[in-house]
Amino acid sequence: MIEPDHSYAVEARGISKYFGGVAALDGVDFKVHWGEVHALLGENGAGKTTLSNILAGIYRADSGEIAVDGLTHEVRTPAQAIEAGIGMVHQHFKLVETMTVAENVHLGWPDTPTLVSQRVLVDRTNHLMEEIGLHVDPTAKVWQLSVGEQQRVEILRVLARGAQILILDEPTAVLTSHEARDLFKVMRDLVSGGRTVIFISHKLNEVLEVSDQITVLRDGVHEVTRSAEGATPRELARLMTGEERTLEVEHREITGETVLQLEGVTASNDRGVVALSSVDLVARSGEILGIAGVSGNGQTELAEVISAMRRVDGGTITVDGEDVANGLVRKVTDLGVGHIPEDRIGVGIVGSASVKDNAVLRHYWTEGLSSGVTLFRQAVVDFATRLVEVARVQTRSITATAGQMSGGNQQRLVARREALLATRVLIAVHPTRGLDVLAAQEVQTAVIGQRDRGAAVLFISDDLDEVLLMSDRIAVMYEGRIMGIFDRVDADREAIGLMMGGHTLEEAMAK
Ligand SMILES: Nc1ncnc2c1ncn2[C@@H]1O[C@H](COP(=O)(O)OP(=O)(O)O)[C@@H](O)[C@H]1O
Ligand SMILES: [Mg+2]
Structure with missing residues (x-):
């Protein structure tokens, strides 16, 4: 033996x-x-x-x-x-x-x-x-x-x-x-x-x-x-x-006006623990501001306070100068803010509802789809059919339940639906997580398209390669704070990686 x-x-x-x-x-x-x-x-x-x-x-x-x-x-x-x-x-x-x-x-x-x-x-x-x-x-x-x-x-x-x-x-x-x-x-x-x-x-x-x-x-x-x-x-x-990339993204000089502005924003997570400490951020028309960071460092809460899904404990948030902090989701939507959420099943998609109902879920107020409390049935069908087509969502029918579609198809649907709403601000939270390469590129393309139409995009991802690929500027988040903001040309992946791990800008540059 x-x-x-x-x-x-x-x-x-x-x-x-x-x-x-x-x-x-x-x-x-x-x-x-x-x-x-x-x-x-x-x-x-x-x-x-x-x-x-x-x-x-x-x-x-x-x-x-x-x-x-x-x-x-x-x-x-x-x-x-x-x-x-x-x-x-x-x-x-x-x-x-x-x-x-x-x-x-x-x-x-x-x-x-x-x-x-x-x-x-x-x-x-x-x-x-x-x-x-x-x-x-x-x-x-x-x-x-x-x-x-x-x-x-x-x-x-x-x-x-x-x-x-x-x-x-x-x-x-x-x-x-x-x-x-x-x-x-x-x-x-x-x-x-x-x-x-x-x-x-x-x-x-x-x-x-x-x-x-x-x-x-x-x-x-x-x-x-x-x-x-x-x-x-x-x-x-x-x-x-490591390093790898697929999609080519064009980055131009940003000349647009400030659309989204956060000053001294503080908020708590669901357990009542501080999730955002005094966050200052500006996003301009026509730019993708990437938020790099390991999941759970306040990114979800950041997205939620902007779309009025979470209360702030302090600070101000404005969209085109209008105060939106602690406001109504409806008001934020009306100002042109779209949100591709992290949790597409919990927040983005109602799994038990039809593809059609999910397509119009956040467009009820869109002109032509409803009048007061009455939905125009044919207009809704047309809208949903168009969205499914543009987003290349594969589904048997628009009356099938959304929960039966693959994750990639659900995310395509949410991404296009929200991009349509996001005439001024698009917040994308881990939008490609769990998707295969093709589905991920389609979602990325939808995000870039919205930037090119003049929206200010907040692109949140814990995949540093993806943030570097997509962003015109990059902010690094750690434990609810912005550790530093880089212009794309100055972005040093290793320094950003270090800051994602809690190093200060000075420490990261010294290493
Ligand atoms: N139960 C599961 N079903 C399908 N995919 C899974 C499952 N668990 C993990 N994965 C996938 O396996 C990979 C590794 O996941 P995981 O081990 O959780 O990574 P880590 O703990 O390092 O974040 C990921 O791509 C994840 O999506
Ligand atoms: Mg794990």
């Missing part, structure tokens, strides 16, 4: 995973030693979560093998993964809100006797917290806890099951910077006790701060595994983002 090699905590070889024929992971090798914090770094969509889900037994790889502590393990279910010592804390927590911390920590734990008192559960939880150095009130109900505390409960829950290899998927995304520091300390303590932590992030600063080793994934491919020591943000940014 061959002796197992215990030097690696995890050794994944040649892992591939396909979704609908598209490779999310393409022959990825991933080796992690015992006793290290190993960062899995990559842009959105690079495959980090997919790889983690495979290690945690949630997805099955289409090919490749996984050895845990030198033994080739079957990790086909979360139970098998935990048996092999692998536990994962997901981006979206899986706690039972109405139960206490102690109950959640013990939930589904096979060692838990079936009938135990709260007292026993609380004692055991306290014991575990002492051992691990993570503290939360064990008697509190989960719904009473902050997000940071809930995350601690998740970590405790996984460690309570004996996980020796802890996978944290973008754990800092929901934390304040102070809470993140605390988490990093816990991570360092865990590895100094011999465990292994796989830390998923797209924030360069954090990765360099807390990790021993760094593996970079890009588009499902393993780019590099290297020591964090001596690694530079510039090098990592380059490995993360």
Whole structure:
């Protein structure tokens, strides 16, 4: 018998995973030693979560093998993964809100006797917290806890099951910077006790701060595994983002007047946490102002405050000099503001309604389609038919339900519909996310067309290549702030990449 090699905590070889024929992971090798914090770094969509889900037994790889502590393990279910010592804390927590911390920590734990008192559960939880150095009130109900505390409960829950290899998927995304520091300390303590932590992030600063080793994934491919020591943000940014492009976009000098202006805009996200801090922005007629940044840094909220879908806590927003902050969606629409939202199913498209109704969804007030409360049926049919044609939406019929169309067709429909409304301002939020190359180019073309007709376009994307391709000017957003604004000619992709990771303009230029 061959002796197992215990030097690696995890050794994944040649892992591939396909979704609908598209490779999310393409022959990825991933080796992690015992006793290290190993960062899995990559842009959105690079495959980090997919790889983690495979290690945690949630997805099955289409090919490749996984050895845990030198033994080739079957990790086909979360139970098998935990048996092999692998536990994962997901981006979206899986706690039972109405139960206490102690109950959640013990939930589904096979060692838990079936009938135990709260007292026993609380004692055991306290014991575990002492051992691990993570503290939360064990008697509190989960719904009473902050997000940071809930995350601690998740970590405790996984460690309570004996996980020796802890996978944290973008754990800092929901934390304040102070809470993140605390988490990093816990991570360092865990590895100094011999465990292994796989830390998923797209924030360069954090990765360099807390990790021993760094593996970079890009588009499902393993780019590099290297020591964090001596690694530079510039090098990592380059490995993360790569370079490629397809569409040619013409960029002319911008001479148009100011259309959209934000001054000192502050707003909160759905959890009441500050999402925009004192944002100043100007967008002029005939330009695409790109907003570069990793998702979740305030871009969604920025789009929403402009289209009056979210209240501002302070500051002013004007469209052609008219104040629109905290106004009515109808008024903003009348001023010529269109919005291609991030969440096309939740916001852009009503899946259960027909293609026709979706086509006119935001055009009810358009002249010729209605008079007062009466819709002109034939005019609506004509309008929808034209929109479907122009947008090249593939559907059996305009009376078919919109939810049955592919994501690409839904997005084409929303993009054209909103572009028609957007005579003055078009806000496009991750408009090509999840689309294949052709559908993405059609949406990009619709956006460029609207710019060329004189709209001021706010183009929000977490794909830096796409922002560089599309934009006449580029603003970088991080944690709700504008870190800097570049004219296209001065835009340095590596500097922007660094600023997306939280570096200031000065730091980024010095590196
Ligand atoms: N359940 C799924 N169904 C279809 N596609 C998926 C699924 N999960 C992930 N993908 C796709 O796989 C790729 C990698 O996604 P993911 O692993 O979530 O990336 P990351 O965590 O690095 O942001 C993306 O293109 C994503 O759209
Ligand atoms: Mg992910």
